Amino acid sequence: MKLLTLANRYYFSTLLLVFIASGMASFFILKSIINREFNRKLFAEKEQLIDELATYDDLKGFYFLNIGDRLQIQEVPENPQIVTNLRDTVMYDTYEKTTLPFRKLSFAEQIKGKYYVITITKSLLPNQELIKGVSEILLMLILFLAISLVLINRYVINRLWWPFYKILVQLKQFNIKKPEPIQPLQTVIDEFRLLKSVLDTMVDKSIRDYRNLKEYTENTSHEIQTPLAIIKNKSESLLQETLTESQLHEVGKIYEAAGRLSRLKEGLSTLSKIDNNQFLDAEPIDIQTAIENKLCHFEELVSLKNIQVTTDFYSRPLIILNNDLAFILINNLVNNAIKHNVQGGRIHIVLKEDELCMENTGLPPAMPIEQLFDRFRSSGDHPDSSGLGLSLIKRIADFYQMRIRYDYVEGQHRVILNF
Amino acid sequence: MNLLLIEDEKELALTMAKYLGEEGFRCEWADHLMLAQEKVWMNVYDCVIVDITLPDGNGLEVIDRLKKMKSNSGIIIVSAKNALDDRIRGLEIGADDYLTKPFDLSELNARIKAVIRRRNFDAQNExxxxxxxxxxxxxxxxxxxxxxxxxxxxxxxxxxxxxxxxxxxxxxxxxxxxxxxxxxxxxxxxxxxxxxxxxxxxxxxxxxxxxxxxxxxxxxxxxxx
Known part of the structure; x- marks a missing residue:
């Protein structure tokens, strides 16, 4: 969920509660004020009426009174004993032709020795209209406030949080292989300054660690070569001496082991070079020619195993690859197809515009398919292979965002590479 | 036939010298760049075997000097780095061949002989x-x-x-x-x-x-x- 959405959510839920409470409160307060005023007016009119009845003899003769909406004055012979009372009622209005709410003030009064029962009736309609109007204004105000709050909120978040978003974008684009320092931030907000400085430290550290590791790997692989060369050459030199057969064998084993170690090191340093992005130069590689060259190179081995090679070149794709990596890729693919083949087996190569498919006969893989692309997974029957072949293929494919799949169906190994 | 081995690893140089000596080569050894520069200036070698990484500099400098002197020596680079760039650069400035460590002595020997043969080119040379x-x-x-x-x-x-x-x-x-x-x-x-x-x-x-x-x-x- 976005920060803005969440903030809005919190604001609105709070706002809603506050609005409901304050809306209701103001409605009732307003209503009671208006009611009180209304009643006061009614009683004031009562006083006025009594006063006028006392002053003028023939009240009905003038009728200039502006008392109530309806006035009922009834003369009664004796004291009716009515307590002044106030009632709300609904009456039929002949003009509006509908029933309307009214308030009725009834009282009895003795004026100039006569008894009267007087009822002043006043329409409640204007009051209700007023309450309605005020409520509407209030509602509009709330709405207006809500809208401005959304706008302010958005503005504030964009405005306040932009350093955060700026850092976020840079972190997203950060690549340890091509590190760029996080750009300076012009902000007065302490939290973001702190965030920036913490991130700077972290980024610096990871860049430094990465560089150290890279140098370490490179140096190690470089430094290993010399002692390896000494072991290899010394043992080779020893082979030339007159030795007993068993001594010769022992020396031969040392020599072989040195060779294996050297190949392993070579594979590992290629892997780390791929990881370190050290194969940047790329050029269009003609995959078909590369495959044909490789097959030609291994021709004798293919014929030694009596392997039948068939190719279907439907297209002639030119793929942008690093020369070394393309060599390793094709070399290892063809190499594997020969190495893990059986006597009198088959290799079938299909090349399309965006796909290379290599099928070869062979024994079932000695390990689960998912582990096949891991480092140091080599099948037991080839102790001389370093187990890095498929891992290298996978890494190169990943490096160029190619998709690689492997399956084994009915005695056929199949590697499919999508460019 | 005179060879110059430019190699800072003593044991490696000794083994190479022993093997090549038995092949009838007269080997001299320089374990750092200064000595190597001095030697190629003073003597004439049929083939110079250069390790690129030397304690006091880059072995490619020896190749530069040999080229400036218009020497007829064959040059073989021996490097612990198996990088295509290094290989191409070495061959570009005039090396005849490039070998990656660790190598077989028999391979080095065959390469030296091939380089010397090519240097003293003679179609009749058998x-x-x-x-x-x-x-x-x-x-x-x-x-x-x-x-x-x-x-x-x-x-x-x-x-x-x-x-x-x-x-x-x-x-x-x-x-x-x-x-x-x-x-x-x-x-x-x-x-x-x-x-x-x-x-x-x-x-x-x-x-x-x-x-x-x-x-x-x-x-x-x-x-x-």
Whole structure:
């Protein structure tokens, strides 16, 4: 969920509660004020009426009174004993032709020795209209406030949080292989300054660690070569001496082991070079020619195993690859197809515009398919292979965002590479 | 034939010098750049073997000096770095060949001989081993003056053997020589065997002696017993 959405959510839920409470409160307060005023007016009119009845003899003769909406004055012979009372009622209005709410003030009064029962009736309609109007204004105000709050909120978040978003974008684009320092931030907000400085430290550290590791790997692989060369050459030199057969064998084993170690090191340093992005130069590689060259190179081995090679070149794709990596890729693919083949087996190569498919006969893989692309997974029957072949293929494919799949169906190994 | 080994690792240099000395080369050794520069300035070598990473500088500087002096020495770079860039750069500034550590002594020996042959180019220049005469340029082989037809790999194999006579040559060194460093298949050993069988038969057909001796489990030896 976005920060803005969440903030809005919190604001609105709070706002809603506050609005409901304050809306209701103001409605009732307003209503009671208006009611009180209304009643006061009614009683004031009562006083006025009594006063006028006392002053003028023939009240009905003038009728200039502006008392109530309806006035009922009834003369009664004796004291009716009515307590002044106030009632709300609904009456039929002949003009509006509908029933309307009214308030009725009834009282009895003795004026100039006569008894009267007087009822002043006043329409409640204007009051209700007023309450309605005020409520509407209030509602509009709330709405207006809500809208401005959304706008302010958005503005504030964009405005306040932009350093955060700026850092976020840079972190997203950060690549340890091509590190760029996080750009300076012009902000007065302490939290973001702190965030920036913490991130700077972290980024610096990871860049430094990465560089150290890279140098370490490179140096190690470089430094290993010399002692390896000494072991290899010394043992080779020893082979030339007159030795007993068993001594010769022992020396031969040392020599072989040195060779294996050297190949392993070579594979590992290629892997780390791929990881370190050290194969940047790329050029269009003609995959078909590369495959044909490789097959030609291994021709004798293919014929030694009596392997039948068939190719279907439907297209002639030119793929942008690093020369070394393309060599390793094709070399290892063809190499594997020969190495893990059986006597009198088959290799079938299909090349399309965006796909290379290599099928070869062979024994079932000695390990689960998912582990096949891991480092140091080599099948037991080839102790001389370093187990890095498929891992290298996978890494190169990943490096160029190619998709690689492997399956084994009915005695056929199949590697499919999508460019 | 004079060789200069520029190599800072003493043990490596000694082993190389021993092997090459037995091949009839007179080896001198320089373990740092200054000494190497001095030596190439003072003496004439048929071939200079240069390690690129030296304690006091880059071995490529020696190649520069040799080129400025218009030296006729053959130059072979030996480097622990197997990087295409280094290889291309080395060959561009005038090296004849490039070998990656660790290498086989038999391979180094064969390369040195090939470089020297090329330097003293003479189409008549032949490599002779008893009744076998190899012309490395015309790619022809004659036994007792009778031409023998060999495939390219058989020819390379024979030349490799003749370049390292009386030496135990390991199977992996042969495989690397024939198929390159990136090639490593257990199967290739079987192939070497079948190749050797063909080669031996072709040579013997012309009355050649059987010089290929099997060193069981290790490799082969080309010698007149």
């Amino acid at each position: 490599v002779v081993f008893h009744e076998i005469r190899i012309n490395p340029y015309a790619h022809t082989v004659a036994v007792n003056d009778m031409a023998v037809t060999l495939t390219k790999k058989e020819f390379d194999l024979l030349l490799y053997f003749v370049s390292n006579p009386n030496r135990v040559i390991t199977k992996s060194s042969i495989a690397t020589h024939l198929w390159g460093e990136d090639m490593y298949l257990a199967d290739s050993f079987d192939f070497i065997y079948s190749h050797l069988k063909n080669l031996r038969k072709k040579l013997q057909d012309k009355g050649c002696g059987d010089y290929i001796e099997t060193v069981y489990g290790i490799g082969y030896k080309f010698s007149k017993h």
